[in-house]
Every structure is written in C-alpha cells, then in structure tokens.
Amino acid sequence: MSRRLAHALPWIVAAIPVMVALLLASAAEFASAGAILNLLGRLTGIAALSLLLVSAALACRVPGFDLPFGGLTKLWATHHRLGAAALFMVLAHPVLLSLSAATASLDAAALTLVPAGADWAMWSGWIALLAMVVFLAPSFAFFxxxxxxxxxxLHRLSALAVLGALVHTFLLARSLPSALSVGIWGVLAAAALAAVAWRFVFSRRAGRLRYTVAEVARPANNIVELSLRPFEHSLKFSAGQFVYLAPYDRQLAAGYAEEHPYTLSSAPGERALRIAIKDLGDASRAIQSIAPGSEVRIEGPYGDFFPRHDSAEPELWIAGGIGITPFLGRLRHLAATQQSLDARLVYCVQDQARAHFSEELEALAAQVPGFDLTQHFFFREGPLSAEFLATHCPDFVSRRAYICGPDPLLERARSILLRAGVARDQIVTEEFTLL
Ligand SMILES: Cc1cc2nc3c(=O)[nH]c(=O)nc-3n(C[C@H](O)[C@H](O)[C@H](O)COP(=O)(O)OP(=O)(O)OC[C@H]3O[C@@H](n4cnc5c(N)ncnc54)[C@H](O)[C@@H]3O)c2cc1C
Incomplete structure (x- = not known):
C-alpha cells in the first residue's frame, strides 16, 4: 500500500457514516434553510464520532502497523489530525442544530442546547464535548x-469523550436506520476498543520483552549507551528503528516503569541491543545512573526511517545531536555485514566536545566503502546552510535525504533542501518528539 493511500484510508473510513447518512437523507431535509442546518448539524455529529473512533483505532501500537504510514511518528500525525477534525465537528454540531431551531424560535434554539433534568441523551453529548475540549486543547500550539x-x-479523557459521544448518538440517532447504525458504530467502536485494549492491557503482557542491562558505556557526561541482554526472546528489528523502553529499577530517581521512545543504536545482527540515551528531561536524566543488572522492558520495533530494501540510490544524511543514533545503528550494521553504500553524513553539533561517537564514526568511515563524514560545528559555521552543504556535498540536490534531530534542525534542513529543488518525497525525517 502506498503511503499516500495509507494516510488517506482513515479519512475515507471516517467519511463512510457521513456519506451513508447523506445518501439516506430525504428531499424534505433539503427543503428549507432550517432543515439544511439541521441536517448539517446531525452530519457534523456523525462525523465527530466516526473521526474519534478511527483516531482511537489508529492509537494502536502493534509493531509493524505503522510501516505503511512511514513509521509511528507519521501515523500519529494522522491520529492527531483526525482528533483535531473531530473537535472542530463536535463544536460545530450544537451550533448548527441551535441555528436550525432558531429559524423557528429563539426558545427552541435555547432548548436544543440546554438539557432538561435527567436528559442523558443531552448530558452525554455535553460530557463528550467538554472532555474533548479539555483533552485536545493542550495539543494546539496556541497553549x-x-x-x-x-x-x-489528560489524553485519557478521550475515553470519556468517545463513551459520551456513543451514548449521545445511540439515544438520539435519527439519521441512520437503527440496524445500520448498530452495524456501523459497532464495527468502528470494536476497532477502537481492540486498539485501546492492545495498547493498555495486552501489549504489557504479550508485547513487551524483558531485558537486563549488561553494560553501561558513557560516551559523554550527559549520555549513556546501554547494552541490553534478553531474558528469553530477542527483538527482531531493522537498522534505524526505535523501541519503547521502560526501566524497572527502584533505585532510579524518576521514570520507574515509564515508557519512553529510543532509537536502537545497535546493528540488527548484534547479540546485545544498544540504546544511547541523552539526558533531556526527568526520566532520561535518571536513567543515566542505571546500574548493570537492572531490568528494562522493550516494546517494538517501530519506525520506517531507512529503506527496507537495499538500493543504490545516493543518500544525504543530516543528523543533529542525539539524532545521530539511527545513522550509528545503520553504519554499525553496514560495517558488520561488509556492505557499501553511497552516503554522506553531515553531523551537526554545537562544538567538537558535543560530537558524540565521532571517533567511532571516523573509524566507520574508514571501514564502510562509499560512506563519508562531515562535521558541522554551530559555534564556528553558524546555522546549517545551503552553501555548507554545496561545499561538502556538491551533488546534495540529487541525493535522497534522511534527517534526524531536534525540530529546529529538521525544519531548517528541510527548507534548505526544498528551496534547492529537492522533491518533497525525496526527504525522509524522523522526529524525536511524538506529541
Ligand atoms: C522516535 C523517537 C526516537 C528517539 N530516540 C532517542 C534516542 O535514540 N536517544 C535519546 O536520547 N532520545 C531519543 N528520543 C527522545 C526521547 O524519547 C526523549 O528525550 C525522552 O522521552 C524524554 O523523556 P524525559 O522524561 O526525560 O523528559 P521530559 O522532560 O518528559 O520530555 C523532554 C522531551 O521529550 C518528549 N517526550 C517525553 N516523553 C516522551 C514519550 N514517552 N514519547 C515521546 N516524547 C516524549 C517531550 O515532549 C519533550 O519534548 C527519541 C524520541 C522519539 C520520538
């Protein structure tokens, strides 16, 4: 399945209940402004519920499910867009219904909005709307x-929003015949429930592998690279993929059993899993003091950064800071399997002291035919520029670009490449924030 289709499919599925309701609408529902507003009000309600359910179904984190979307970070971008569209529909729903009633009288418009006594059909709608505003508001940059x-x-309030919207729809449903309504909402609700059940119940038992910390290397004073040995089964993964790691060590100052995403820096064939972690907040700071022998649990793998099949296409790699980890994993794999490739890595860091793993990268450059390393020091060169790229990689425009690092570098590198004429689909990014 193409990525474009994978991202379009959730929207198409979410549109089905709306299209069915529209097709079943009678001529009378288009006969006056009031009737049309009423129909639009009901359609936005239907759209809100289907968008919410499809968005919940996409929150499932079964390894491999993210691949058609281009990785989990891309899949979650669609999950968030569906949620934002659901919020827009849920806000428009009561406004349109009361405007429709206002064409008869203002009293009727007010009655549409105010629940009378134990009118659970109405209360459940308001509960859904309020829960959505509270759980989605922090996702908008404005806040x-x-x-x-x-x-x-706060995101857990989404369960209340979905439940409220389902009750509201079943108690008030007028747009779909009841058998069809049960069928459509039943299928979508079952998909959402299965996704949530996997994510919060079954994956904890069946989806997590137990590992022991075998070694802790310290390439810098704010970075550890953990080598992990499996209790039983080892993880199968491709270079550049990431996992969720949860440490089970009571000695840690923070983050006990808290899962965080980290890229695997080891080569797929290595006996140990390696993960390099930079101190960027509470949990990642606490893990700097994890001791050999501690247990961690691993869920994954996720992500689709590098091509799944070998290709002779020339590549440009741009890494910023700890965003070097997927490239490190791929290079270690290429060196271990004695493969070559045509790739130029531009490693962007503040200064030499923060160019972590640079000695190993230089050794890998000598070992892997066709691989070349350029370091970009911000303190000397300023922000990354097209001129810098053209000097160190004159054919950068004709290479497929892979970028990983903090958001500002990602944005800067992407805009340099686009302005230089690199096609959008030739730029692959891995974001280190998932919100
Ligand atoms: C795909 C991916 C791969 C990553 N690979 C690496 C890596 O190889 N090495 C490395 O050092 N860091 C990596 N990170 C970043 C790492 O996940 C965060 O630094 C870590 O989760 C911070 O948690 P904290 O509690 O220490 O900090 P906080 O203060 O809680 O957060 C610091 C930043 O990390 C984000 N963050 C926190 N928890 C999560 C979470 N569970 N999921 C997503 N984002 C979160 C926050 O939004 C914030 O921007 C990766 C992130 C992603 C999304």
Whole structure:
C-alpha cells in the first residue's frame, strides 16, 4: 500500500457514516434553510464520532502497523489530525442544530442546547464535548509546549469523550436506520476498543520483552549507551528503528516503569541491543545512573526511517545531536555485514566536545566503502546552510535525504533542501518528539 493511500484510508473510513447518512437523507431535509442546518448539524455529529473512533483505532501500537504510514511518528500525525477534525465537528454540531431551531424560535434554539433534568441523551453529548475540549486543547500550539506526562494524563479523557459521544448518538440517532447504525458504530467502536485494549492491557503482557542491562558505556557526561541482554526472546528489528523502553529499577530517581521512545543504536545482527540515551528531561536524566543488572522492558520495533530494501540510490544524511543514533545503528550494521553504500553524513553539533561517537564514526568511515563524514560545528559555521552543504556535498540536490534531530534542525534542513529543488518525497525525517 502506498503511503499516500495509507494516510488517506482513515479519512475515507471516517467519511463512510457521513456519506451513508447523506445518501439516506430525504428531499424534505433539503427543503428549507432550517432543515439544511439541521441536517448539517446531525452530519457534523456523525462525523465527530466516526473521526474519534478511527483516531482511537489508529492509537494502536502493534509493531509493524505503522510501516505503511512511514513509521509511528507519521501515523500519529494522522491520529492527531483526525482528533483535531473531530473537535472542530463536535463544536460545530450544537451550533448548527441551535441555528436550525432558531429559524423557528429563539426558545427552541435555547432548548436544543440546554438539557432538561435527567436528559442523558443531552448530558452525554455535553460530557463528550467538554472532555474533548479539555483533552485536545493542550495539543494546539496556541497553549504552548505541553508537559509530556500531564498531556498524556489528560489524553485519557478521550475515553470519556468517545463513551459520551456513543451514548449521545445511540439515544438520539435519527439519521441512520437503527440496524445500520448498530452495524456501523459497532464495527468502528470494536476497532477502537481492540486498539485501546492492545495498547493498555495486552501489549504489557504479550508485547513487551524483558531485558537486563549488561553494560553501561558513557560516551559523554550527559549520555549513556546501554547494552541490553534478553531474558528469553530477542527483538527482531531493522537498522534505524526505535523501541519503547521502560526501566524497572527502584533505585532510579524518576521514570520507574515509564515508557519512553529510543532509537536502537545497535546493528540488527548484534547479540546485545544498544540504546544511547541523552539526558533531556526527568526520566532520561535518571536513567543515566542505571546500574548493570537492572531490568528494562522493550516494546517494538517501530519506525520506517531507512529503506527496507537495499538500493543504490545516493543518500544525504543530516543528523543533529542525539539524532545521530539511527545513522550509528545503520553504519554499525553496514560495517558488520561488509556492505557499501553511497552516503554522506553531515553531523551537526554545537562544538567538537558535543560530537558524540565521532571517533567511532571516523573509524566507520574508514571501514564502510562509499560512506563519508562531515562535521558541522554551530559555534564556528553558524546555522546549517545551503552553501555548507554545496561545499561538502556538491551533488546534495540529487541525493535522497534522511534527517534526524531536534525540530529546529529538521525544519531548517528541510527548507534548505526544498528551496534547492529537492522533491518533497525525496526527504525522509524522523522526529524525536511524538506529541
Ligand atoms: C522516535 C523517537 C526516537 C528517539 N530516540 C532517542 C534516542 O535514540 N536517544 C535519546 O536520547 N532520545 C531519543 N528520543 C527522545 C526521547 O524519547 C526523549 O528525550 C525522552 O522521552 C524524554 O523523556 P524525559 O522524561 O526525560 O523528559 P521530559 O522532560 O518528559 O520530555 C523532554 C522531551 O521529550 C518528549 N517526550 C517525553 N516523553 C516522551 C514519550 N514517552 N514519547 C515521546 N516524547 C516524549 C517531550 O515532549 C519533550 O519534548 C527519541 C524520541 C522519539 C520520538
């Protein structure tokens, strides 16, 4: 399946209930402005529920499910867009219904919005709307960068929003015949429930592999590289993929059993899994002091950064800071399997002291035929520029680009490449934030 189709499919599925309701609408429902507003009000309600359910179904984190989408970060971008569209529909729904009623009288418009007594059909709708506003609001840039754990906690209110919207729809449903309504909502709700059940219940038992920390290397004072040995089964993965790691070590100052995404820096064939972690917040700071012998649990693999099949296409790699990890994993794999490729890595860091793994990268450049390393020091060269790329990689425009690092570098590199004429589909990115 093409990536474009994979991202379009959830929208198409979410549109089905709306299209069915529209096709079943009678001529009378288009006969006056009030009737049309009423129909639009009901359609936005239907759209809100189907968008919410499809979005919930996409939250499933079964390894491999993200591949057609181009990786989990891309899949979650679609999940978030569906959620934002659901919020827009849910807000438009009562407004359109009360405008429709206002064509008869203002009292009727007010009655449309105010639940009378124990009118659960109405209360459930309001509960869904409020829960959605509270859980989705922090996702919008307007409210600033949300604190991850608070955002995650608020996100659980999505269950209340879905439940409220389902009750509201079943008690008030008028747009779809009841058998069809049960069929459509039943299938979508079952998909959403299965995704959530896997994510929060079954994956904890069946989807996580137990590993022991065998070694802790310290390439810098704010980075550790953990070598992990499996208890039983080892993870199968491709170079550049990432996992969720949860440490089970009570000695850690923070982050006990808390899962965080980290890229595998080891080659797929290595006996140990290696993960390089930079101190970027509470949990990643605490893990700097993890001791050999501690247990961690691993869920994955996820991501689709590098091509799944060998290709002779020339590549440009741009890494920023700890965003070097997927490239490190791929290079270690190429060196271990004695493969060559045509790739030029531009490694962007503040200064030499922060060019972590640079000695190993230089050794790999000598070992892997066709691989070349250029370091870009911000303190000397300033922000990455087209001129810098043209000097160190004159044919950069004709290469397929892979970029990984902090958001500002990602944005800068992407805009340099686009302005230089690189096609959008020749630029592959891996974001290190998932919100
Ligand atoms: C695909 C991917 C691969 C990554 N690979 C690496 C790697 O190889 N090495 C490395 O050092 N870091 C990597 N990161 C970043 C790492 O996940 C965060 O630094 C870590 O989760 C921070 O958690 P914290 O509690 O220490 O910090 P916090 O203060 O909680 O957060 C710091 C930043 O990390 C983000 N973050 C926190 N928790 C999560 C989470 N569970 N999921 C997504 N984002 C989160 C926050 O939005 C914030 O931007 C990767 C992130 C992603 C999405």
């Amino acid at each position: 600033g960068e949300p604190e991850y754990q608070r955002w995650r906690w």
